[in-house]
Amino acid sequence: MTMSSAQIGVWFNGLDHLYLLKEYREGGEIHWSTLPTLPKFGQTVAEIGTLHRRDLIAPTNLKSVLRDIRNHLAGNTTGITRDQGLAIEITSVLFCKIYDELNTAPDDLPQFRTVHREPSDRIKARIDQLFDAVQQEYPDVFRENEEIGLDPESLRYVVGELQNYCILEASRDAIGDAFEVFIGPAVRGEEGQFFTPRNVVQMMIDVIDPKPTETVIDPACGSGGFLIVALEHVWKTLENEAADKGWSEAILERRKRETAQRGFRGLDKDSFLTKITKAYMAIIGDGRGGIFCEDSLAPPAVWHEDARLKAKMGSFDVVLSNPPFGSKIKVTGAQKLGQYELAKLWTKPSKGQTDWTAGGKRRTEQSPQILFIERCVQLLKPNGRLGIVLPESIFGMPVYGYVVQYLMDNFSLRGFVSLPEEVFQPYTHAKTCVLFLQKRQPDQAENIEMAIADWCGHDSRGNPTVRLTAQGMELLDDLPEIATRMAAKGIWA
Numbered sequence: 001m002t003m004s005s006a007q008i009g010v011w012f013n014g015l016d017h018l019y020l021l022k023e024y025r026e027g028g029e030i031h032w033s034t035l036p037t038l039p040k041f042g043q044t045v046a047e048i049g050t051l052h053r054r055d056l057i058a059p060t061n062l063k064s065v066l067r068d069i070r071n072h073l074a075g076n077t078t079g080i081t082r083d084q085g086l087a088i089e090i091t092s093v094l095f096c097k098i099y100d101e102l103n104t105a106p107d108d109l110p111q112f113r114t115v116h117r118e119p120s121d122r123i124k125a126r127i128d129q130l131f132d133a134v135q136q137e138y139p140d141v142f143r144e145n146e147e148i149g150l151d152p153e154s155l156r157y158v159v160g161e162l163q164n165y166c167i168l169e170a171s172r173d174a175i176g177d178a179f180e181v182f183i184g185p186a187v188r189g190e191e192g193q194f195f196t197p198r199n200v201v202q203m204m205i206d207v208i209d210p211k212p213t214e215t216v217i218d219p220a221c222g223s224g225g226f227l228i229v230a231l232e233h234v235w236k237t238l239e240n241e242a243a244d245k246g247w248s249e250a251i252l253e254r255r256k257r258e259t260a261q262r263g264f265r266g267l268d269k270d271s272f273l274t275k276i277t278k279a280y281m282a283i284i285g286d287g288r289g290g291i292f293c294e295d296s297l298a299p300p301a302v303w304h305e306d307a308r309l310k311a312k313m314g315s316f317d318v319v320l321s322n323p324p325f326g327s328k329i330k331v332t333g334a335q336k337l338g339q340y341e342l343a344k345l346w347t348k349p350s351k352g353q354t355d356w357t358a359g360g361k362r363r364t365e366q367s368p369q370i371l372f373i374e375r376c377v378q379l380l381k382p383n384g385r386l387g388i389v390l391p392e393s394i395f396g397m398p399v400y401g402y403v404v405q406y407l408m409d410n411f412s413l414r415g416f417v418s419l420p421e422e423v424f425q426p427y428t429h430a431k432t433c434v435l436f437l438q439k440r441q442p443d444q445a446e447n448i449e450m451a452i453a454d455w456c457g458h459d460s461r462g463n464p465t466v467r468l469t470a471q472g473m474e475l476l477d478d479l480p481e482i483a484t485r486m487a488a489k490g491i492w493a
Helices: 061-078 083-103 120-139 152-162 174-182 185-190 196-210 225-245 247-264 272-285 306-311 368-379 398-410 481-489
Strands: 008-012 016-025 029-035 216-218 264-268 291-293 314-323 344-347 357-362 380-390 412-418 432-438 449-452 466-469 471-477
Touching: 008 083, 008 481, 016 357, 061 152, 061 174, 083 120, 083 152, 083 174, 083 272, 120 152, 120 272, 196 225, 196 314, 196 380, 196 432, 196 481, 216 225, 225 247, 225 264, 225 314, 247 264, 264 272, 272 291, 291 306, 314 368, 368 398, 412 481, 449 481
Parallel strands: 216 264, 216 314, 264 291, 314 380, 412 449
Antiparallel strands: 008 016, 016 029, 344 357, 380 432, 412 432, 466 471
């Protein structure tokens, strides 16, 4: 840069980056400084951090931005080195960003910003003030006297990286992305936690089509991806109804809030994840009172009272879930296993027979994904609808024949979507599918709608899969078309 006319440069080592500014002083001396972010086209350096709320743009690859932030913090932040600690901090900062977007008028300057040469302490004070507002509005989500622990320089970096984006318009669940990036696959893999890509979630919800009057639950809610997208789906229905009936904005907002509070529930045994879901739902429109930290597979009698009252068996119209799965995690204990038919010892059909037989004895352990199928069905009302992500091996390996028989004998299987191996890569290579089921007696005359997705929008490394067409770049993703076709078929009775 010294030998060129360039004023701004980007230093990059494959993981971390810096934005450098070259300025001339008296006598021709060159002064170097770092910028919080690059100026947008048409902006000067002095105008960095002066975008109004309406000028913020939707991030096209939020995970990449968060990965850059993670790499910088891991190498530079003082006092926090573990991914989970970084995840807690960056999640708190993300909620400040979302809160600021919700509470800033289109023509106003956001509080979540940094300008060139602004002291880091001033930026931290402004973000701390935002976090205080978040805590005051949602005291049941955050602990009293909780603070953002990032040092001022690290916080300045994070704000600079995020300030030009509108997180609320992100194409994927920002909080889920943050958790994926910061926790790391090794930690998640031990508990079988693999977060569902947004396009898979959207496909399932488009097929299930939850209504504003219905109740929805995810018994393995993680960071809340299914609940957030389902809530958005229901709100779009309410917005269309408001336009048809001429509701005022106040009436529409009240109906949205009432729907979130009354109809949406989530369970997860990970306290950090339930906190994330509560906070995210609270910020986008409430519903946090329906999120509980409970072991979904345990008997409801051992849950806390509020969870027992608000998440009763047989009370939900819709269940959506991607339960934890993996060969290394098992559910044990007579108290848990005693609740499930699929925890019994089933006898393989003898020669000349086709049916498995459930015995009186029970297993000493069972895979959680098997038990979650039955728990999800238990949560449904009669005629309720289930969409669940499962390992495809359940429907292809003979050893799981009793699971298939249990489902075919007792419920109406309405749809099956085979997902490509890349869906959960690079975190796991498990081949998965989506099962759509209705809690009613099966009818042998009914068809099961089936689909195979060859493309899921990303490759095995998580990079977008695109091709060049006459109309421009096209994302290779079969899931939206599958959702459209299945929804058009009217697969629900």
